[in-house]
Amino acid sequence: MVLRIPKSLLRKGMYIESVECADLEFSGRRFLLETDTDLRTILASSAENVLVNPERSRIDCGVPVGRRLDDVNPSVPLREGEKRSQIQHAISHAAATLREGFSHIKSGKFDIDRFAPAARSIATSIRLSPPVLAEVTRLKTKDEGTYVHSLAVSGLMTGLGHLSDLGEETTRELTIAGLLHDVGKLLIPNPILNKVGKLTEAERHIVRSHPERGYQLLKRYPEVSDLILEICRFHHEALDGSGYPLGLRADRLSLPIRICTVCDVFDALTSVRPYKRAWTSTEALKWMFERGHLFDRRLVLRLGSLLN
Numbered sequence: 151m152v153l154r155i156p157k158s159l160l161r162k163g164m165y166i167e168s169v170e171c172a173d174l175e176f177s178g179r180r181f182l183l184e185t186d187t188d189l190r191t192i193l194a195s196s197a198e199n200v201l202v203n204p205e206r207s208r209i210d211c212g213v214p215v216g217r218r219l220d221d222v223n224p225s226v227p228l229r230e231g232e233k234r235s236q237i238q239h240a241i242s243h244a245a246a247t248l249r250e251g252f253s254h255i256k257s258g259k260f261d262i263d264r265f266a267p268a269a270r271s272i273a274t275s276i277r278l279s280p281p282v283l284a285e286v287t288r289l290k291t292k293d294e295g296t297y298v299h300s301l302a303v304s305g306l307m308t309g310l311g312h313l314s315d316l317g318e319e320t321t322r323e324l325t326i327a328g329l330l331h332d333v334g335k336l337l338i339p340n341p342i343l344n345k346v347g348k349l350t351e352a353e354r355h356i357v358r359s360h361p362e363r364g365y366q367l368l369k370r371y372p373e374v375s376d377l378i379l380e381i382c383r384f385h386h387e388a389l390d391g392s393g394y395p396l397g398l399r400a401d402r403l404s405l406p407i408r409i410c411t412v413c414d415v416f417d418a419l420t421s422v423r424p425y426k427r428a429w430t431s432t433e434a435l436k437w438m439f440e441r442g443h444l445f446d447r448r449l450v451l452r453l454g455s456l457l458n
């Protein structure tokens with residue numbers, strides 16, 4: 151099994167099967183990346199991606215040994231265009247389902263089965279093509295922003311759940327958790343949520359209350375599992391304790407919570423916002439990878455391999 155990752159995520163200790171560029175220096179070379187010189191040469195080359203063999207690497211490459219990416223992303227006999235239109239259709243349908251499901255939660259009539267069709271669409275879309283799903287959900291209108299963001303996070307979490315060997319049942323929960331993680335935003339006034347300029351301290355405080363509000367909203371319903379509650383409440387925590395609402399540190403942040411955090415931030419960075427351009431996947435992954443004190447680097451790598 152070989153990982154295809156952007157070159158910006160390369161580290162010493164990785165075993166390189168191939169550097170995807172025409173540069174003669176690397177042609178036919180398979181080697182353990184051990185020196186800064188080799189690393190700098192690859193970074194300076196015209197290659198965008200590098201094939202890495204996790205089983206021959208000296209460091210943890212983020213993917214459990216023996217896990218086949220094909221299990222997650224099987225070759226579906228569809229052309230790119232067909233995949234795109236299927237995914238676009240699935241997303242617009244799922245966004246409508248999610249909007250309806252959220253309005254029921256707000257009025258106190260939560261029914262987890264309402265989210266099953268959206269969860270199925272997302273699971274199918276991520277199997278069809280993770281990069282296309284990430285691209286299709288990148289553009290969000292003001293009205294549907296939270297819904298499409300939740301669908302994107304749900305899809306990426308499903309992919310990382312598979313890649314992390316979390317099993318079918320837990321991965322299904324991750325899909326639902328992705329759909330529900332920002333449900334607390336329903337209780338934040340829209341003018342604050344959609345404000346283009348800088349938030350005041352008071353507004354920032356209100357926005358930052360959404361994980362706790364979402365948790366309080368969902369915990370009234372016995373059909374919402376502890377795992378989903380935990381993800382909803384702690385998805386803005388950071389490994390070094392600088393996150394919110396509780397400032398939990400790494401030892402209190404489970405793998406499913408970390409998965410949500412990485413997917414959430416990745417989607418935020420790569421989305422078009424009124425005040426910023428969308429970052430490319432490579433830019434976002436690199437930015438997160440360089441912040442190992444906040445994000446689990448193994449998961450950033452795993453996300454890189456999912457999207458390549």
Ligand SMILES: [Fe+2]
Nearest residue numbers: 331332385386
């Ligand atoms: Fe959030």
